[in-house]
Amino acid sequence: NHIANQIAAGEVVQRPASAVKELIENSIDAGATAIDLIVKDGGKTLIQVIDNGCGMSENDARMSFERHATSKIATADDLFHLQTKGFRGEALASVAAIAHVELKTKLHAEELGTQICVEGSKIKSQEPVQANNGTSISVKNLFYNIPARRNFLGSNITEYKHVLNEFLRVALVHPEVHFTFHNNGDEIYNLPPAGLRQRIVHAFGKNYNSRLVPVQETTDIFSVTGFIVKPEFARSSRDQMYLFVNNRFFKDKYLNHAIQSAFEGMISSKKYPAYFLYFTVPTTSIDVNVHPTKTEIKFENNKEIYAILRSAVKQAIGQYNI
Numbered sequence: 310n311h312i313a314n315q316i317a318a319g320e321v322v323q324r325p326a327s328a329v330k331e332l333i334e335n336s337i338d339a340g341a342t343a344i345d346l347i348v349k350d351g352g353k354t355l356i357q358v359i360d361n362g363c364g365m366s367e368n369d370a371r372m373s374f375e376r377h378a379t380s381k382i383a384t385a386d387d388l389f390h391l392q393t394k395g396f397r398g399e400a401l402a403s404v405a406a407i408a409h410v411e412l413k414t415k416l417h418a419e420e421l422g423t424q425i426c427v428e429g430s431k432i433k434s435q436e437p438v439q440a441n442n443g444t445s446i447s448v449k450n451l452f453y454n455i456p457a458r459r460n461f462l463g464s465n466i467t468e469y470k471h472v473l474n475e476f477l478r479v480a481l482v483h484p485e486v487h488f489t490f491h492n493n494g495d496e497i498y499n500l501p502p503a504g505l506r507q508r509i510v511h512a513f514g515k516n517y518n519s520r521l522v523p524v525q526e527t528t529d530i531f532s533v534t535g536f537i538v539k540p541e542f543a544r545s546s547r548d549q550m551y552l553f554v555n556n557r558f559f560k561d562k563y564l565n566h567a568i569q570s571a572f573e574g575m576i577s578s579k580k581y582p583a584y585f586l587y588f589t590v591p592t593t594s595i596d597v598n599v600h601p602t603k604t605e606i607k608f609e610n611n612k613e614i615y616a617i618l619r620s621a622v623k624q625a626i627g628q629y630n631i
């Protein structure tokens with residue numbers, strides 16, 4: 310049903326940045342090694358993601374817009390061992406319910422690709438086309454058919470900032486992937502494939518080369534790797550507090566506090582530490598099966614993790630101070 314579709318879509322896609330996240334994650338899942346993100350007006354007018362991933366057959370391309378058409382869960386057990394980012398089969402259906410979507414995709418082995426245009430969940434056209442290997446999806450006029458939602462969006466600049474945040478979060482988890490990002494024709498980022506340290510330097514500036522201090526700790530329940538930024542380069546906002554668990558960005562005030570307390574006395578109370586920390590935990594010890602747009606994660610052992618994290622960061626600071 311049309312209205313139910315739109316309501317469900319608004320749950321998954323709250324703003325251009327959420328569509329950006331879903332599209333880029335699909336490209337990653339498709340094994341892309343190069344991903345281009347192009348937006349106009351902070352994504353309100355256009356969001357386009359072009360990848361060189363596996364592409365889709367004509368049939369899969371059509372199917373991809375059906376709700377719960379995921380190619381990523383074969384058994385219920387898979388839910389507990391999520392390898393891929395997408396697991397709900399809702400993103401494309403949702404986007405297609407509330408925007409003008411053009412999909413162009415080609416399997417590497419095929420001569421011709423498929424182009425499909427969808428508006429408000431209705432397939433408007435489908436035809437074979439010349440196409441590059443991989444997939445290009447354009448999402449135009451997000452929320453065109455839900456004026457209340459469209460009016461609720463922030464300014465172009467506000468939406469652009471949200472898109473930029475999503476872009477950086479994915480780029481920081483996949484340094485091996487070549488990413489570019491354009492907004493209104495301007496190149497914002499061109500991030501060549503790299504290691505993590507170099508990816509951070511490419512994304513945040515050459516001076517990060519000398520600001521990053523490695524963090525590394527492994528225990529039975531939890532391991533952390535990544536970098537903290539030296540305390541003298543603490544930020545005046547919370548904009549570079551990056552935490553990832555099993556390659557997903559998440560927010561966690563409790564764990565932020567663990568890190569902040571490791572920096573105690575080294576950072577003024579008006580400043581915030583900057584960090585890029587990657588946790589690995591057994592998939593059975595966290596709850597990720599929450600709402601797709603949520604960035605909170607529940608840890609089974611969060612007290613232990615707090616303590617290990619705090620001491621790992623302290624140790625990193627100690628080493629750099631010697």
Ligand code: ADP
Nearest residue numbers: 335339373379380395396397398399400401444
């Ligand atoms: P999910 O990612 O949860 O499976 P989506 O709605 O995001 O659901 O995508 C539906 C399906 O469309 C995916 O399972 C995948 O098979 C296909 N698909 C989507 N985007 C791409 C892409 N960029 N490259 C290849 N296949 C894709």
Ligand code: MG
Nearest residue numbers: 331335395400
């Ligand atoms: Mg997906």
